[in-house]
Amino acid sequence: MITLDRVSKRYSGGQDALANLSVSLGRGEFAFVTGHSGAGKSTLLRLVLGLEKASGGRLVVNGRELGALSARDLPAHRREIGTVFQDHQLLNDRSVFDNVALPLEISGLDPRESQRRVRAALDKVGLLAKEKANPMALSGGEQQRVGIARAVVNTPRIILADEPTGNLDPELSAEIMALFAQFRSVGVCLLVASHDRTLIDELGYRTLTLEQGRLVDDSSSRRDKP
Amino acid sequence: MSPAQPERRHPNQPTGSASRKAKRVSPLAVHWREATRAAQRLWRARAGTAATVLLIGIALLLPALVVSLQRALQAGLQGVEAQASVSVYLTLESSNDDAIQVSEQILTLDGAESIERIDPDAALAALAASLGLADSLAALSSNPLPTTLLVSIDADAGALSETATALAASIRGLDGVDSVAVEGAWLQRLEALSSLLARAARLLGLLVGVGLLTALGNTIRLAVEERRDEIRVSKLIGASDAYVARPFLYTGTFLGLAGGLLAALLLLIVVAVLTSTAQTLFGLYGSSATLPPLATLGLALTPLGGALGWTAAYVASHRAIRRCEP
Ligand SMILES: Nc1ncnc2c1ncn2[C@@H]1O[C@H](COP(=O)(O)OP(=O)(O)OP(=O)(O)O)[C@@H](O)[C@H]1O
Ligand SMILES: [Mg+2]
Numbered sequence: 001m002i003t004l005d006r007v008s009k010r011y012s013g014g015q016d017a018l019a020n021l022s023v024s025l026g027r028g029e030f031a032f033v034t035g036h037s038g039a040g041k042s043t044l045l046r047l048v049l050g051l052e053k054a055s056g057g058r059l060v061v062n063g064r065e066l067g068a069l070s071a072r073d074l075p076a077h078r079r080e081i082g083t084v085f086q087d088h089q090l091l092n093d094r095s096v097f098d099n100v101a102l103p104l105e106i107s108g109l110d111p112r113e114s115q116r117r118v119r120a121a122l123d124k125v126g127l128l129a130k131e132k133a134n135p136m137a138l139s140g141g142e143q144q145r146v147g148i149a150r151a152v153v154n155t156p157r158i159i160l161a162d163e164p165t166g167n168l169d170p171e172l173s174a175e176i177m178a179l180f181a182q183f184r185s186v187g188v189c190l191l192v193a194s195h196d197r198t199l200i201d202e203l204g205y206r207t208l209t210l211e212q213g214r215l216v217d218d219s220s221s222r223r224d225k226p
Numbered sequence: 227m228s229p230a231q232p233e234r235r236h237p238n239q240p241t242g243s244a245s246r247k248a249k250r251v252s253p254l255a256v257h258w259r260e261a262t263r264a265a266q267r268l269w270r271a272r273a274g275t276a277a278t279v280l281l282i283g284i285a286l287l288l289p290a291l292v293v294s295l296q297r298a299l300q301a302g303l304q305g306v307e308a309q310a311s312v313s314v315y316l317t318l319e320s321s322n323d324d325a326i327q328v329s330e331q332i333l334t335l336d337g338a339e340s341i342e343r344i345d346p347d348a349a350l351a352a353l354a355a356s357l358g359l360a361d362s363l364a365a366l367s368s369n370p371l372p373t374t375l376l377v378s379i380d381a382d383a384g385a386l387s388e389t390a391t392a393l394a395a396s397i398r399g400l401d402g403v404d405s406v407a408v409e410g411a412w413l414q415r416l417e418a419l420s421s422l423l424a425r426a427a428r429l430l431g432l433l434v435g436v437g438l439l440t441a442l443g444n445t446i447r448l449a450v451e452e453r454r455d456e457i458r459v460s461k462l463i464g465a466s467d468a469y470v471a472r473p474f475l476y477t478g479t480f481l482g483l484a485g486g487l488l489a490a491l492l493l494l495i496v497v498a499v500l501t502s503t504a505q506t507l508f509g510l511y512g513s514s515a516t517l518p519p520l521a522t523l524g525l526a527l528t529p530l531g532g533a534l535g536w537t538a539a540y541v542a543s544h545r546a547i548r549r550c551e552p
Contacts, residue, residue, distance in 0.1 A: 051462070051552055072466075079464030089459050106465045108256055110249035150463070 001027055001158055001189040002048055007057035009043055009213075017043040018213045021057070025191060030184045032200045033193045035210035041193035042086060044210070045160045048191065049083055050074050062157060079107055082156035084164045086193075088147045090135040096122070096146050097131040103154040121149040124179050126172075140167035148176060152183065159183060161192045165199060173199055257472075264476035275481070278445055282485020282535075285438050286527055287492045289431040293523060294497060296423035298504055303416055312338075312394045314375040317404045324402045325373045332377055335396050337389040339380040346371040372404060388414075435534065442481065442538035446474050450546035462552040467544060474543035475536060482535020486528040493524055 002025040009018040018040045025031055033041045046052045048061055050069065059066040062080055069077060082103075090099050100121055104114040122128045125145035135143055144167050151159055159180065165173035177199065180190055194200060200207055209217035251259075268275045314332070316325055329341045346369045353371070377397070379390050391414070394406045450457065457470050 049462075075461070075464045075466040075469075077464075078462070081464075083463065085462070089462060091456055091459055093456070102460065103463050106460060106463065106469060108250045108253075110251050113249050 001025055001029075001062060002191065003058075003060040004044075004047075005058040005060075007047065007054045007059055009040075009047060009052060010055045016213045018047070018054075018210075021213075021215050023208060023215065023218070025189050027189055028184050028187045029206065030180065030190045031192070031206040031208055032203075033191060033208045033210060034195055034197070034200060036195070038212075039210040040213040041195075041210060042162050043213075045083070045162050045191065045193055048158075048160060049081055050077050079103070079154070080157055082151035082154060082159040084144075084147050084151045084159075084161035086162035086166070088135075088143045090143055090146055090150075092134060092136045094134075095132050096127060096135060096138070099135060099146055100149045100153050103150060107154060109154075117153055117155075118149075121153040122146075124152070125149045125176070141169070141172060144168060145172070145176070148179070152179070157188060159188055159190045159192075161190070163194055164192060165194065165196060170199075177203055260472045261476045264473045264480060267473075268477060268480060275484075278442070278481050279484040279488055281441065282438060282482060282531055283488030283492060285434045286486060286489035286531055287496075289427050289434050290489060290493050290523060290527060291496060292423055292427040292430055294493065296420055296427055297523075298500075299416065299420045299423065302504070302507070303413065303420060311379060311409050312377040312390055312397065313407045313409060314377060314397055315404045315406070316373040316375070316402050318370075318372050320373055320402045322373075325375065328400055328402050329375055331400055332375065332397055335393055337380050337393040339378050342376040342378075344374040344376065346373055349374065388417075438534050439538045439541075442478060442535055443542035445481070446478050446539045446542040447546045449477060450474060450543055450550070454550055457547060457550045458552050461550065467547050470547050470550075471540070471543040475539045478535040478537075478539020478543075479532050480535070482538075483528055483532040485535070486531020489531065490524040490527040493527065 002023070004021050004023045007018060007021045008016060010016050021044070033044055035041055043052065047054055047059060047066075050061075050066055054067065062077065064073075064077055066077070091102070097118055100118045101114055104117060109117070119128060119131070122131055125148050127142060127145055127149065130138065130142065135146055138146065144164060148161070148164055151161065161180070165176055168176065173196070180192070184190055207217070207219045208215060209219075314328070316328060320328075325343055329343065332338050332341060349371045350369050377393065379393065390408045394408045397403060398406045460470055461467075
């Protein structure tokens with residue numbers, strides 16, 4: 001579902017954020033991306049989402065060659081991906097409910113159906129009681145979970161998550177990961193950036209380790225091996 | 227890696243909807259939603275909305291007023307022009323037969339409709355009666371007045387004063403004609419004024435159009451900027467520029483429609499106030515014309531405002547939204 005073929009990314013005026021990266025993720029695959037701060041984790045996710053254009057190489061996501069995608073086709077590409085952003089990207093002028101409903105509204109989903117799905121998503125992240133609250137009135141961890149609910153609400157085929165558990169305590173982190181695992185089990189492909197070594201080791205999924213934009217380690221999943 | 231199991235329900239799929247293809251809202255419902263939201267936003271910012279609507283209304287009123295003035299003048303002219311005529315004075319020695327011959331020649335010319343012949347004796351008697359000088363004039367040995375032909379102009383032959391001038395020129399060349407006078411040269415001046423007004427209205431309309439597009443475009447650009455975060459986040463999660471622009475298109479269209487409606491109302495008021503004055507004025511010039519009904523102009527102002535608003539919003543919002551890169 002996600003294939004990178006010798007992809008590199010150089011920001012204008014900067015050094016290489018990603019260099020010669022070749023990775024392939026299939027249906028129902030869960031992979032962590034880890035590495036030090038500045039290693040290129042967010043850059044990788046932004047490339048897959050089509051927020052940045054690769055400086056070199058080929059990137060195929062959901063059967064689409066991103067380099068050949070026009071600006072007109074990008075929105076449809078993004079609608080098929082659920083994204084948890086490192087800085088949440090919530091809107092403070094509306095309630096938690098409306099934040100989570102935004103992707104459904106953009107997709108033009110029937111409001112009643114939309115309401116059911118938003119409630120279900122909020123329930124999964126344990127925030128159903130706060131649906132009317134303003135995101136600004138929530139803790140960092142709660143905001144993060146709102147972002148997660150918004151990422152999964154539209155039943156995407158790919159989920160990208162940038163530090164989704166950065167502000168969560170171990171128990172909540174485990175719950176979020178269990179939620180992600182549910183998606184994985186129905187064929188959703190997940191790419192999760194994290195530097196929470198304990199969590200990564202504990203779960204034992206495939207782990208891509210970046211160092212200054214280079215893939216230095218690709219440990220395949222322990223748990224799926226026969 | 228375990229094989230994916232597509233037959234299993236998506237974890238976030240609520241019970242009952244088995245397929246990924248969920249029920250969509252109709253495009254009409256989406257438009258209705260965006261329109262209501264735009265209207266609500268305008269209402270919440272009433273003061274700014276009122277100021278913008280007033281600006282549009284007054285700006286549109288200006289060319290509309292000039293157009294109305296021109297139409298009124300045109301209508302007035304039509305009432306007066308019915309009386310446009312050319313007076314032909316024959317030479318003193320012309321006989322009755324000569325007069326008939328000249329009349330027949332004139333009637334073959336373009337623009338001449340009918341001729342009234344004023345006999346010199348009748349003219350003298352009328353003059354004497356009006357001056358109360360019957361006795362002294364009766365003492366004249368010969369009649370000093372020439373035979374006069376009053377040629378009325380064919381109203382279908384185009385602009386009357388032009389027709390009259392052209393006709394007078396042709397008549398001047400006829401045998402037995404001493405002099406020719408076009409009655410109502412002032413008509414020509416009014417006609418020139420009327421066409422000047424028409425041109426001014428077009429120019430003013432163009433200027434006002436450009437001005438309004440710029441001002442409204444700026445209003446919309448500010449509105450987009452105000453909601454930058456929402457636009458950026460929406461684009462992050464897959465909203466197209468067209469989707470994000472839609473509420474702003476409604477905002478622009480609503481502002482334009484309201485402005486156009488205001489202009490139409492103001493125009494009606496101005497016309498109502500001016501009508502009696504105009505009728506008095508027309509009466510002074512012997513015209514029975516009234517102000518022409520301005521319903522079409524008034525009706526056109528509202529959709530015109532709406533179209534201007536939509537255009538300004540389309541251009542400005544798409545430019546501003548393209549700059550809100552996620
Ligand atoms: N918009 C940008 N313009 C220029 N350079 C950038 C930009 N975004 C990131 N970089 C650079 O690219 C490199 C990789 O950044 P990236 O955000 O991908 O790191 P990261 O692994 O996500 O780090 P962190 O763990 O702190 O989130 C860094 O050196 C960073 O300075
Ligand atoms: Mg990052």
